[in-house]
Amino acid sequence: MSSERRKPYPFDRIEPKWQAIWDERQVFHAPNPEEEGFDAAKPKFYILDMFPYPSGTGLHVGHPEGYTATDIVARYKRLRGFNVLHPMGWDAFGLPAEQYAIRSGQHPAITTGENVARFKAQLKRIGFSYDWQREINTTDPRYYKWTQWIFLQIYNSWFNPDSRRAEPISTYRGGDPDGVRLAYVADVPVNWCPELGTVLANEEVVDGKSEVGGFPVVRRPMRQWMLRITAYAERLLEGLDELDWPEGIKLLQRNWIGRSEGAEIDFTIANLDDKIRVFTTRPDTLYGATYMVLAPEHSLVDLIVTEEQWPEVRDYRERAARKSELERTDVGKEKTGVFTGAYAINPANDERIPIWIADYVLAGYGTGAIMGVPAHDERDLEFARKFDLPVREVVQPSAGENPIGFVGEGTAINSPVIDGLPSAQAIRRITEWLEQRGAGKGAINYKLRDWLFSRQRYWGEPFPIVWEKGNHRALEEKELPIVPPPLDDYKPTGTGEPPLAKAKEWIRYSDAAMRETNTMPQWAGSCWYYLRFCDPHDDRRFVGEEAERYWMAGDHPGGVDVYVGGTEHAVLHLLYSRFWHKVLFDLGYVSKPEPFQRLVNQGVILGEDNQKMSKSRGNIVNPDDVIEQHGADAFRCYEMFMGPLEQMKPWSMRGVEGVARFLARVWRLLITENQAGSREISDKIKAVDPDKAQQKVLHATIKKVTEDIESFSFNTAISQMMIFVNAFTNAEMIPLLPMRAFLILLNPFAPHIASELWETLNTKFTDARGDITEQPWPSYDERLLVGQEVEIVIQINGKLRDRIKMSIVATEEEMKAAAIATPKIQKLVSGKNIGKVVVVPKKLVNIVVR
């Protein structure tokens, strides 16, 4: 056996050939309006992939899954006469390049450049039809100049609650504008990761550990930049309704935003001229509040604690502060807390109730204080039982259950103001009652926190901000981009001071002003890249107005028509970019309220062993190896043939071989090798009319492939093309035109082989001109899909009993009569009563017998 197995068809020659042609001729460049070659008569279609972080390990088989899907749709839409925007770029700020810099001293830009070159070569090798003239890189100063510029727009705006929009800060009439800016500095407890030497956003902390690296995260108060995403909570929620996204992702965002409706209630503190405000979704249980709990960090704790209780309170607070996020939020653990010695007055019944502190109350949610209603809240009940606090039932369940521990809706009891009312009414009534007394009001709370936007990293966008006499100030637009200084040592300081602080020269902006040394998080660049793709070379604006209006147009709120990527960004990138987009929309910089209209999530690809691919399991599939062995077209088709795009599914090398065999059959259908070993067009190919059966399978294939591409069902589109090829495999004569149409259908999936075969046919037949990329998509004729006869299924009581062939024009009566008349059916129904007979035209007859 020869060392090199013979290729079933010469993909190793034709794939590089066509990739070079596409490159040279810039076949997939989409001109902008006003640009040469732009065709204003065509509708636009913007189809986007989530651009990758170019890691050092190169592409894995998960990347090309979504990329192949979008490439099929992009190539299809071009043939359907659309101007298609299909770009690719690099989300290249990030930790691995920085960590490599720490180890090697090599500037991260060099590592990034190498990785980008490798990723790009890999993507090109798969034959994706990206418009490479639009390639962008978030670490390019010409790109992040505009990331910094957008930050300035956010910094220079505030959210006007009356108009519910962001407006320029100059329209703010209140006192201190720094208190309302959408970008602000706050001294808040943040997620500090000592191992990474940086703070992290809530979205980046998973189970008390950093999402990147899995290192422990602790709470620590620090002075940080925040973005006021909470101002947009309601609009981010409302906007979801109009988007064509998977319901699961919408739900994840809704839960993350976490809207809950209820009331804020003020409890006066006994013997003190102050109040504690709590938030509750169940104001109707106010009479059942037998104690209060403040979060250990609550600002009133110092004020109310009695001298006697002070040592215990201080001790508890210190212990709570030292706990990691993981320890603190562990649901299973037992409740803890200490009494402050102080009492509050329940505004409903003027009862004195004790005030405790406990870490099951979170400082960051609501008001950081709760009323304890042990009878109707599981956590409060657990706490009350542990510390012997009274339990008073105030809601009666409808079906004689025990009221204690009942958390659902029922009827108010032991609550003079609302007794006898169902919970929903009781909530409204008691809220009004509290409002009248000035002791409370209806309120809405969100779980969403403001976005912690600064990082103590080197490899990120520097803030366009300087500090002067303790105040921050924006730099001017003409000073952008702010480029980070080169360093000898990229190591984090460990103190929370960013590495940029080491550049003593750089941080000195002027005699009076020092530069901000934090950098932006990795999400900043990806928040708006889809906009830059519309107009990537503009150096006067972040995106040209006309280009933005053209590519983001459409009769729906979102600008990008289709966006494909994994679910891992559900509450990170997909929420952040919606937020930025809405700010830019409010300020009049973009034309649409939402960035992405239709979202499709591809499923994770598992290893052959059905396990998640990982280095340690040794089940990683390298796309380069697959392409080397079977070619890019087989790789693309297999990625799509595996199963539904959205589904999680295991890789199978055997499966790749099967798809490669299919492509080889396509090749051999049209090409034969002569004695001398050179290839020529099969003499079975004739410019003749197809017969009825061939006509039928052709039109069925056009219909199925067209509909399946539209619905992202690529696996069944490929199945149908296999059926088509099988139908012609043993034909004596192969009519030319069905083959032409078939190649166009195959082209989005396997563009290299389709291009080559198309071109080869052109050398012999003169019926078509130009490349396959210039052909119109074939159409089908519904009438040719059915023959003269159809098979009718005959059922008795719903069970298949016989089949007959009938003309497609047979009437229901004829079908019924013919069905009952077959010998087999006669035998089965003889001596029985025939009841109803159900007839489905062209399909089946069901005879009901008793």
Place this chain on the structure above:
RNA sequence: GCCGAUGUGGCGAAAUGGUAGACGCAACGGACUUAAAAUCCGUUGGGCCAUAAAAGGCCCGUGCCGGUUCGAGUCCGGCCAUCGGCACCA
């Protein structure tokens, strides 16, 4: 605990309420070949009956239990399992 998704052959999977398992993989048999690879043809959910051969026939079967319907993988109700998300959010 709450929310969501998914359960169909040996495997990946198909099936507008109307022939369950298309298409592919694997397996088995055959053709071609000195031989193998490649290729082509055929068989392939389980069980049972029948037969000289060619055929043929019956029952069961889409996680489990029930319901609606002439007819349910598909619709409804209730369970179970796996995966994913959230998780002391008052």
